[in-house]
Structures are given as structure tokens and as C-alpha cells.
Amino acid sequence: MTLTPEAGPLIGGPGLPQERRLVTAIPGPRSQELLDRKAAAVAAGVGHTAPISAVAAGGGVVVDADGNSLIDLGSGIAVTSVGNAHPGVVEAVQRQAAQFTHTCFMVSPYEGYVEVCEALNRLVPGAFAKKSALFNSGAEAVENAVKIARKFTGRQAVVAFDHAYHGRTNLTMALTAKSMPYKSGFGPFASEVYRAPASYPLRDGLSGAEAAARSIDLIEKQVGAANLAAVIIEPIQGEGGFIVPAEGFLPAVADWCRDNGVVFIADEVQTGFGRTGAMFASELFGVEPDLMTLAKGIAGGLPLAAVTGRADIMDASHAGGLGGTYGGNPIACAAALASIDAFEHGGLVDRATEIGTLLTSRLDTMRESDPRIAEVRGRGAMVAVEFVDPTTGAPDAALAGRVAKGAIAEGVIVLTCGTHGNVIRFLPPLSISDALLAEGLDVIAAQFAGASA
DSSP, rough: OOGGGGGGGOOSSSSSSSSOBBBSSSSSSSHHHHHHHHOOOSSSOOOSSSOOOEEEETTTTTTTTTTTTEEEHHHHHTTTOOTTHHHHHHHHHHHHHHHHHHOTTTTTTTTTHHHHHHHHHHHHOSOOOOOEEEESHHHHHHHHHHHHHHHHOOOOOOEETTTTOOOOSSHHHOOOOOOOTTTTTTTOOOOSSEEEOOOOOOOHOOOOOHHHHHHHHHHHHHHGGGGGEEEEOOBBBTTTOOBBTTTTHHHHHHHHHHHHOEEEEEEEETTTTTTTTSSSSSGGGGGSEEEEEEGGGGTTTOOOOOEEEEEETTTSTTTTSSSOOOOOOHHHHHHHHHHHHHHHSHHHHHHHHHHHHHHHHHHHHHHOOTTEEEEEEETTTEEEEEOOOTOOOOHHHHHHHHHHHHHHHTTOOOOETTTOOOEEEEOOOTTOHHHHHHHHHHHHHHHHHSSSS
């Protein structure tokens, strides 16, 4: 199917044919036209992964302006977990847009913002009173969580971890570990940020207890608990390579924080909202964070973020200390409520577990027959493969890049990640069918087999 002006707009959502379909080479002529316009109009620092001009998406596919239908194994970086143009989200957005689009919650409050906070307070783990505040992006949520922790404790220092990713603002770049492309040339960065080693079982070979002891020893010696406002960590590190910590690591760090009056912040921007087979990944590790940062999957594709946590900590800020003109926009709140309903009542959390089983089963089969795959890891529908030189064990970013680029050319969108760029991550929408997922993995397997070692 080639789109033509006469055909009119292509409607997205789950009604799209769920198929991989290549009408042209990628990029096709219409996509290339947009890419040429992008090069002329958009700052060079804004890159892209798939060289297409998207015109519709839904279920497990993205359709481009040339009529190509690509299998989506990225979900816009874990954002469209409920599926693109989810009917409930679309209806909620349309209804709210017809009522009002903005008042600024700090000027004229509205019910949608409060309802989202009530839902988050109920869903986020922790047997204690909770409160929330809404923002626009994951980086904003992280910045505000740090602000809140500093205000509550009266301390300044913050500890983040190796392989961490927390955003692209000045403070969150300081918290982020990877220099290129996120930090290089953009300093100086925010002060009073320190880095500790994380648990990386493939690379460090440590148990959770050993890795936690190593981190805590460094924190105590180089920072000092009396100076530390917060420790922030992704329960499963995202951009760093979908690194799953060894059992016991997170609880040990969280317990140390609690014993020393340090705020434990779980950054669940990528792991939250059903992605890992639990509503939040912290639940998988038996951790109840003091504060949790949320974004991405929260609102079905609309920009919304949140900090949720202990009411006494959240209430530490003075009136007017938190907020933002667009934070908790009414349309985004409507989308979030519809998305949360889909997660709670649409079986999507269980679906993430099913997807994870399909992914790991197929990828483990590939690993068993090829030593270039060092590890298959993840939880639920958040799974990755790490590529290495089988002789030296060194990260092989070139191989990961070739596989991802080749897959996109064959109509499957996948993303790379990892501190060394040698990891391919799988983040399919939870609305994807088994058949479409299997076909996408067939393409990945073929690209991997054809990639020279």
C-alpha cells in the first residue's frame, strides 16, 4: 500500500494491518524528502534511529509515508507501552481537548491532575502515606526528586551509579554516566554529584551483597552519609544496557539509605508501568523507594512525568517550590488516566511477562549457538542482548550497530544502548501480537547470522 494524497489521512491505532510490509527500500522517496527537510531545518544535534517519515502507528507497527509497515520493537523508547493510538487514550484526549487544553495547575487546579496523583499514590509500592507532583519529562522528574530530597534532608550531595542514565539537563547530565553523546562538550555540570559502582553481574562477577558493600564503602569514604541527601538508581539500568542487578543489591543499598537518613530514589522512567512484568520494577526486587520518578509509559505517548513518594518527604518543599507551566497538562493527565486503566484492567502487565518469555526463549537459543552473545538479560518486555568479541570478551559495538541497522532496513525497528554501545534492547509495545514479535525476531536472527564476526 503506497500512500497518495488522494487516499487521505491514514488512521493509526490497533486497526492498522499488523504486518511487516516493504513497498520501497528504506528510506523511501517520501521519507527521504522529510529527512532532507529535517537536515535543513532541525538542529544537527537532534538525531534519529529509523530513517522514515512516520504517518501512522498502532498495535505493533509503524507505517511510513511511502507505505512501508515496520515492526516496532522500540515503543518510542518504552513510551507507547499500551500501544500507539490506544482507543481509550484517543477518546480521553479528544474529550479533554474539547473541554479545555490548559489553565496551568498552579493557577487554576483541575480534577485530572489530582486523579493522576491519587492513582500514583495508590499504585507506587510502599506501605506508607504518599503524595505526588507532576511534570513534563523524566529529566524534570529527576531534577525535582533531587530538589525535594535536598530540601527534606538539608544536605547537598547526591550519589548516582556507573552506567546510569537520568536525562539531558545540566543536573541530570551530571547524574548520567555516559559521556558520548549525552554529556560531551556540555559542561561544566552540576556540583555535589558523586558516582558509585553499580552491580553488573556479567562484568564484575559479584553477588548482590558484595556489590552493595563495595558501593557503600565508597560512598562512606568519599562522600559521607552525613553529607548525602539522596542515592538515585534505576532498578534495571536502561540506557546503560538493561543491566539487572544481582539479587540483594538494591535492598542492601536501600536499607543503608534508610539507616542513614538518606533518601532512596528509584528512577523508574523506563522500567515503570508494566514494562518489566510488574507495575514497577522496584516490586521485583522487594524495594519500597522513598521517592520514585516516572515518565515514558505513563500517558500513552503524551508528555507527562511524576515524582511520587513518602508524604513527609514530598511535603518538605515550600509552596511554589515545585511546579511548572505545563506540568500535569490536562490533556496529558487524561491520557495517563486512560493508560493506567489499560494497565490495571487490560491485562497488559501479564502480557509483558508473556512477551518476555517469548523474547528470552528465542534470544537464548541464539546465544547458545553463538559466543558473540555474551548475555541475554532483562525482565518482562524489557530485554537486551550484549554483543562481545568472543575471543577477548570486549564489547562489540560495531556488531550491535550492524544488526540494528540491518534490521531497520528490513522493516524492524530496534534500538541500541549500553555504555559501550554494544547492546540491542527490545521494548515492544505490550499490544504487539505473538506472530508479529516472532517475525521481528526472525529478522533480527537473520541479520545477526549474516553479520561478520
